Amino acid sequence: MQKAEAKIRHFTDLFAWQKAHVLTLAVYRETKGFPSDERFGLTSQMRRSATSIKSNIAEGFGRQSNPDKIQFYVIARGSSTELQDQLLIAKDLGYISPDICEKLTELTVTVNKIINGLIRSIRSS
Numbered sequence: 001m002q003k004a005e006a007k008i009r010h011f012t013d014l015f016a017w018q019k020a021h022v023l024t025l026a027v028y029r030e031t032k033g034f035p036s037d038e039r040f041g042l043t044s045q046m047r048r049s050a051t052s053i054k055s056n057i058a059e060g061f062g063r064q065s066n067p068d069k070i071q072f073y074v075i076a077r078g079s080s081t082e083l084q085d086q087l088l089i090a091k092d093l094g095y096i097s098p099d100i101c102e103k104l105t106e107l108t109v110t111v112n113k114i115i116n117g118l119i120r121s122i123r124s125s
Contacts, residue, residue, distance in 0.1 A: 011061035016114040020054035020076070023107045027083070030104070034095050042095070046086045052079035053111060066122050073122075077115045080108045 011017050027050040031043045053076045060072030084105055091101035 011058040014057060014061060014118070016073075016076075016111060016118055017054055017057045017061070019107065019111050019114060020050075020057055020080075023083075023104065023111060024050040024054055026104060026107070030090075030096055030100060034090070038095070042086060042090060042093075046083060046090065049079050049083040049086060052076070053083070057115070060118075066125070069122055070119055073115050073119050077112055077119075080112050080115070084108050 006013070008014060012021075024047075027046050031046050034043045056072045056076035056079065060069045060076065063069045063072060087096070087101050087104050087108075090096045091098055096104075
């Protein structure tokens with residue numbers, strides 16, 4: 001006998017939000033060591049992009065209509081892609097190592113794939 005799938009009751013139950021949360025925490029940790037003159041530049045932008053991913057997933061979850069949900073999930077996906085670009089800048093400036101850049105980029109790709117799954121699921125319902 002298989003276990004019944006857990007009911008998603010809160011945005012924190014969404015796997016997409018959970019992965020985006022892990023990503024956000026990692027971005028905060030990595031940007032902590034950026035030069036102080038980047039505090040209002042790349043550091044802030046990367047943190048805002050990462051936070052935007054999970055915040056838009058949460059907001060989409062709270063919306064009633066499917067088109068509204070999809071709109072916020074698409075925005076989250078866009079913020080994830082924006083973060084990918086910022087990770088490349090940070091790597092090219094020597095603020096993060098190529099390994100860290102690759103790991104965080106892989107996590108953004110994972111988040112994007114999960115968000116794509118959410119969007120497909122909503123569109124097919």
